[in-house]
Amino acid sequence: xxxxxxxxxxxxxxxxxxxxxxxxxxxxxxxxxxxxxxxxxxxxxxxxxxxxxxxxxxxxxxxxxxxxxxxxxxxxxxxxxxxxxxxxxxxxxxxxxxxxxxxxxxxxxxxxxxxxxxxxxxxxxxxxxxxxxxxxxxxxxxxxxxxxxxxxxxxxxxxxxxxxxxxxxxxxxxxxxxxxxxxxxxxxxxxxxxxxxxxxxxxxxxxxxxxxxxxxxxxxxxxxxxxxxxxxxxxxxxxxxxxxxxxxxxxxxxxxxxxxxxxxxxxxxxxxxxxxxxxxxxxxxxxxxxxxxxxxxxxxxxxxxxxxxxxxxxxxxxxxxxxxxxxxxxxxxxxxxxxxxxxxxxxxxxxxxxxxxxxxxxxxxxxxxxxxxxxxxxxxxxxxxxxxxxxxxxxxxxxxxxxxxxxxxxxxxxxxxxxxxxxxxxxxxxxxxxxxxxxxxxxxxxxx
Amino acid sequence: xxxxxxxxxxxxxxxxxxxxxxxxxxxxxxxxxxxxxxxxxxxxxxxxxxxxxxxxxxxxxxxxxxxxxxxxxxxxxxxxxxxxxxxxxxxxxxxxxxxxxxxxxxxxxxxxxxxxxxxxxxxxxxxxxxxxxxxxxxxxxxxxxxxxxxxxxxxxxxxxxxxxxxxxxxxxxxxxxxxxxxxxxxxxxxxxxxxxxxxxxxxxxxxxxxxxxxxxxxxxxxxxxxxxxxxxxxxxxxxxxxxxxxxxxxxxxxxxxxxxxxxxxxxxxxxxxxxxxxxxxxxxxxxxxxxxxxxxxxxxxxxxxxxxxxxxxxxxxxxxxxxxxxxxxxxxxxxxxxxxxxxxxxxxxxxxxxxxxxxxxxxxxxxxxxxxxxxxxxxxxxxxxx
Numbered sequence: 001x002x003x004x005x006x007x008x009x010x011x012x013x014x015x016x017x018x019x020x021x022x023x024x025x026x027x028x029x030x031x032x033x034x035x036x037x038x039x040x041x042x043x044x045x046x047x048x049x050x051x052x053x054x055x056x057x058x059x060x061x062x063x064x065x066x067x068x069x070x071x072x073x074x075x076x077x078x079x080x081x082x083x084x085x086x087x088x089x090x091x092x093x094x095x096x097x098x099x100x101x102x103x104x105x106x107x108x109x110x111x112x113x114x115x116x117x118x119x120x121x122x123x124x125x126x127x128x129x130x131x132x133x134x135x136x137x138x139x140x141x142x143x144x145x146x147x148x149x150x151x152x153x154x155x156x157x158x159x160x161x162x163x164x165x166x167x168x169x170x171x172x173x174x175x176x177x178x179x180x181x182x183x184x185x186x187x188x189x190x191x192x193x194x195x196x197x198x199x200x201x202x203x204x205x206x207x208x209x210x211x212x213x214x215x216x217x218x219x220x221x222x223x224x225x226x227x228x229x230x231x232x233x234x235x236x237x238x239x240x241x242x243x244x245x246x247x248x249x250x251x252x253x254x255x256x257x258x259x260x261x262x263x264x265x266x267x268x269x270x271x272x273x274x275x276x277x278x279x280x281x282x283x284x285x286x287x288x289x290x291x292x293x294x295x296x297x298x299x300x301x302x303x304x305x306x307x308x309x310x311x312x313x314x315x316x317x318x319x320x321x322x323x324x325x326x327x328x329x330x331x332x333x334x335x336x337x338x339x340x341x342x343x344x345x346x347x348x349x350x351x352x353x354x355x356x357x358x359x360x361x362x363x364x365x366x367x368x369x370x371x372x373x374x375x376x377x378x379x380x381x382x383x384x385x386x387x388x389x390x391x392x393x394x395x396x397x398x399x400x401x402x403x404x405x406x407x408x409x410x411x412x413x414x415x416x417x418x419x420x421x422x423x424x425x426x427x428x429x430x431x432x433x434x435x436x437x438x439x440x441x442x443x444x445x446x447x448x
Numbered sequence: 449x450x451x452x453x454x455x456x457x458x459x460x461x462x463x464x465x466x467x468x469x470x471x472x473x474x475x476x477x478x479x480x481x482x483x484x485x486x487x488x489x490x491x492x493x494x495x496x497x498x499x500x501x502x503x504x505x506x507x508x509x510x511x512x513x514x515x516x517x518x519x520x521x522x523x524x525x526x527x528x529x530x531x532x533x534x535x536x537x538x539x540x541x542x543x544x545x546x547x548x549x550x551x552x553x554x555x556x557x558x559x560x561x562x563x564x565x566x567x568x569x570x571x572x573x574x575x576x577x578x579x580x581x582x583x584x585x586x587x588x589x590x591x592x593x594x595x596x597x598x599x600x601x602x603x604x605x606x607x608x609x610x611x612x613x614x615x616x617x618x619x620x621x622x623x624x625x626x627x628x629x630x631x632x633x634x635x636x637x638x639x640x641x642x643x644x645x646x647x648x649x650x651x652x653x654x655x656x657x658x659x660x661x662x663x664x665x666x667x668x669x670x671x672x673x674x675x676x677x678x679x680x681x682x683x684x685x686x687x688x689x690x691x692x693x694x695x696x697x698x699x700x701x702x703x704x705x706x707x708x709x710x711x712x713x714x715x716x717x718x719x720x721x722x723x724x725x726x727x728x729x730x731x732x733x734x735x736x737x738x739x740x741x742x743x744x745x746x747x748x749x750x751x752x753x754x755x756x757x758x759x760x761x762x763x764x765x766x767x768x769x770x771x772x773x774x775x776x777x778x779x780x781x782x783x784x785x786x787x788x789x790x791x792x793x794x795x796x797x798x799x800x801x802x803x804x805x806x807x808x809x810x811x812x813x814x815x816x817x818x819x820x821x822x823x824x825x826x827x828x829x830x831x832x833x834x
Contacts, residue, residue: 006822013461169461243821258824330453335460342453361454362462366518368565370467372766377773382820386771404822412459419466420565424455 004238007246011413013239015169015208020296025176027307028320030077032102034311036062039095041136042143043069048096049221051119054061054081059112062098065131069142071350072134077288079103088346090339097347100311107164114285118191121282123220126171126195132351133281135288139163139242139271140333142351145278148270149195151263157196161251162203164216164241164272165235165443168334171354174272175225175291178205178212179379181276184220184229185304188275191282193228196268198292202251203272206241212235239336240411244264244269246380258407273353292318293348299357308348314355317343338413362423364421370438375414375424381407385414385424392427397434405431407417467564470766471524473703477696478531478761481686484679489539493685494544497534503550504530511559523565527665529553532572535686535757536801541586548582549575569808570768573801661729663745677751690756697760706745707762709776710783714759715750717784719775722749727792754800757781762800768808775811775818782807 039045048064056062056075063073079102087097121129131146139276149333164175178185189201200294203220205213213234220230233251235241245256246268254265262269269397270278273292280286289310296303308317314330315323331338332352348355383404391400405428414424485493508526512519533549553575561567580587583829661667679689689691700706723746726738750754754762763783770779782802790799 011463013463069480078678209647249823255826258822260824266725286517312667328452328454328826329460331460331500333457335458337458338458338460339458340455342455356460358460361460363456364462367467368563369521370470370565370766371769371771373773376820381823383822384771404825407822410458414460416459417463417465419463419470421462421466425456425459429457442535 002014004234004236005250006238006241009378009382009413009415010238010240010246011378012237013169013416015237017170017172017175017188017364018210020172020262020294020305021175021304023172023176023304025180025292025305025307026236026345027299028309028317029179030104030106030309031312031316032230033343033396034077034100034309035085035087035097035313035347036073036076036100036349037089037095037349038063038073040073040142040310040351041069041342042141043071044069045095046073046414048084048098050084050098051404052081053081055079056100057112058105061134061287062100065134065144069144069147071136071146072132072287073098074287074289075100075109076311077102078105078107086115088341088343090341090346090352091129092339092341095341105134105431109326110350112285112287114412116277116283116285118283121194121343123189123197126191126278126282129282129285130195130278133277133279133287135277136350137271138273138277138350138353140337140351140353141244142349143275145270145285145438147194148263148268151196151268151385153214155263156266157198157268158265159202159252159268160189160192160196160198160320161247161267161269162192162246162270162272163202163208163242163244164203164212165247166209167206167237167242168307168338169239170296170338170356171294173294173305173353175212176294177276177292178209178216178275179347182215182219184276184279185216185221185272185277188277188279189230190223190228191246191278192270192275197336198268199228201228201230201234203248204235204241205229205232206237206249207234208237212409235266239394239413240380240409242382243409243411245409258404267360279329288350291348291350291352293352295321295357296354297331297357298359299324299326299330310349313345313347317355318357323357324359327361329358331356331358336416337410337438346374353439366422367420369422370420372419373374373418374417378417380411380413381409383408387427388431389414389422389424389427391432397431397438400428400431401435406431406435418444437445463745466502467525468523469775470705471528471721473705474528474761475524475531477699477705478528478535478686480692481535481689481757482516482531484687484692485539488679488688489685489697491540493521496537496539496543496685497531497585498539499543500534500537500546501530501549501568504533504554506575507551507554508559509551511555512563515559515563517563520564523564525553529558529571529575531686532570532761533575535575535687535761536572536684536754537587539685545579545583545586549579552578565767568811569761569805570765573762573805573808576801580796595635603716615677644756661739664740666727666739666745668745673747673751676748687754687757690751693756694759697756698762706760706771707776709773710764710769710780713761713777713780714763714784714787715755717781718749718787719746719784721785721788722746722791725788725792749791753791753798756799758787758804763804763807768811770811770814770818772815772818772820774820775814778805778810778814782810 044066050062059080061072062075065072079100082099082101085097111232127149135145136142164178193201203216217232220324224230235250248254248267277288293306293308293406295317299414304321321370331340369386408428410425412425504526505521508521529549553571556569557574569653677690707771723744726741728736728738785804787799
């Protein structure tokens with residue numbers, strides 16, 4: 001294990017991937033009603049283009065991007081718009097959503113689902129297609145992909161990394177995708193490389209998914225050529241290996257500067273599911289209307305990996321897995337960075353790689369820091385989480401800025417390992433929120 | 449049903465190790481040392497331990513009630529303090545000694561500073577230091593009567609009893625010095641190179657001697673180190689057997705409760721400075737002389753006294769040691785250096801207690817100077833320069 005590439009810090013929680021690991025991707029039938037939220041990405045929520053009683057077809061644009069950092073939303077089914085509602089988002093806010101009654105015909109909108117020869121597409125065509133298809137980072141961060149593919153001209157991109165690490169415990173959606181549709185991923189990678197005019201593509205995979213690695217490795221070797229090098233990298237099993245900065249460090253040994261972006265070191269990182277979606281958009285003209293979702297945890301009898309339409313309520317998916325009565329926590333995403341929510345009706349969105357239900361979730365009472373140093377040892381950003389927690393606990397938000405609170409990637413390692421059960425990440429999020437508010441307030445004052 | 453879901457921030461899973469499991473593991477790790485104490489000193493040593501632990505827990509309870517904070521005696525931290533205090537006091541003290549020690553340790557060293565996590569100094573060592581200055585005659589190792597069960601190696605027994613001018617025949621109770629006492633206060637007879645403790649009576653050099661000086665080099669009797677390592681010697685309740693402590697230390701390593709940095713740097717520094725620094729002794733004409741540098745009995749320095757309990761259990765106390773690995777190495781080196789300085793040139797025969805307390809004091813400074821380099825910051829600076 002020592003020879004595998006990795007980063008400094010991190011920890012390895014028990015990954016519980018065995019629950020859903022061997023479940024083949026099952027196409028989930030479409031419910032009679034889907035709820036399509038307009039805020040499925042980072043940035044401005046999309047603007048609703050339809051109104052009640054409108055007929056829509058699958059792939060039809062129903063929410064248009066409201067700015068550059070935004071993404072379009074497409075109807076995942078054909079049918080009739082019932083009404084425009086407010087719906088919960090996993091992060092705890094609400095947004096507009098379109099409630100569509102499914103007519104069961106699954107008719108594609110004009111121009112969608114038409115095969116195109118991808119080799120004829122130029123770099124600009126690919127970017128345009130990606131933006132048209134409303135593709136966002138499908139690993140959970142949901143950053144609009146076309147923005148990542150349009151770096152300012154002074155930033156030269158020389159590597160595209162696909163993130164197939166899936167270091168979050170429980171989740172297996174990327175793993176199943178790599179096993180079952182590896183060609184779409186590698187084809188997607190080639191398109192991404194072309195989009196940013198770069199020759200080196202990498203796919204990072206954790207060593208606990210060795211079978212997926214072997215498949216990707218073989219495919220990468222086969223599909224390299226024409227000056228393009230594709231390399232699959234086996235990485236040490238360690239959380240958060242899939243964090244963007246840590247992944248770049250592990251594969252290319254480059255450190256994204258504090259406050260910077262991957263493009264500052266010439267890298268674009270995309271999730272494997274995103275690459276697959278890019279390929280579907282370019283080759284088949286299919287907007288992003290479905291994704292793979294792992295429904296798992298001890299709260300379901302049979303954990304499964306679904307290919308589910310965007311807008312499918314969580315309850316619908318969980319119902320197909322045998323949802324237990326005594327579930328006491330519902331998490332959208334993985335257990336380390338996912339969001340707990342009370343709403344079972346939350347629809348699947350573009351960034352939802354898993355729905356996790358737990359029966360024995362506990363709420364801990366925290367104690368004083370005993371300075372054991374486990375958080376310091378585990379922090380992949382080499383921060384002092386213990387110190388941050390003490391500073392923020394006493395309300396000194398500005399002091400926390402001086403000790404690099406803004407460099408925290410909120411991976412949750414510190415809070416996972418803390419024997420005093422201190423909610424360190426929660427405090428850090430609070431401090432970031434407060435600092436941001438102060439910044440906005442100061443900016444507003446200056447304007448006056 | 450959906451109303452009963454827990455909603456809080458990520459991460460939603462936690463490691464099983466909590467404060468209480470860590471402290472419980474420390475208690476388990478101390479078990480071999482106390483088992484050896486029972487074998488070596490008899491039941492009173494365990495009675496002293498029980499008194500120390502009970503007083504520590506009761507004091508913790510009272511302090512937390514007085515401070516109106518949550519009572520957390522179930523986290524075992526007071527138990528650990530009680531055990532560690534008992535470990536470093538002699539086995540035959542009066543019943544109130546461990547009690548006073550524990551009250552000071554928990555009441556003053558811990559709760560006056562805010563309880564677990566906020567104390568600057570290791571509570572058990574503060575308790576021990578308090579006892580040492582308050583009851584020097586009871587705590588000072590040179591004058592207590594060590595109870596033996598007659599199982600000591602005869603050569604050691606002989607050397608100890610002869611060195612303090614008592615009968616050479618084995619007895620069950622002898623008043624004697626610890627090996628360190630002898631290192632610290634060596635003197636010679638007119639004929640040659642015998643070293644004794646501070647005793648006025650000088651005995652001829654015989655094979656029964658454990659330690660002596662010859663040609664300005666400290667000599668140690670064959671087998672003596674072995675006996676000291678295993679614990680066939682005098683000393684405090686649970687510090688005498690480096691071997692038993694080592695077993696406990698390995699358990700803590702295995703459980704990842706302590707890391708190698710502090711124990712290794714501490715013991716390494718004791719060995720290094722114990723070997724390198726010249727030791728003072730009184731020569732044949734009663735003048736202070738020094739042994740040759742780089743000839744010190746480093747092995748004896750390591751295995752005797754409180755080095756093992758200090759390095760494995762006291763200095764590794766999470767609350768009072770630096771938080772980064774680099775800082776821990778500096779901390780361990782400092783502890784080792786001060787330990788040897790006190791042993792060789794200080795007023796006490798043993799320096800472990802004060803060395804750790806002194807280094808505890810500078811932990812905030814060490815932490816300040818050993819901050820890890822935040823990911824991505826080194827490159828930013830380079831970019832700015834360019």
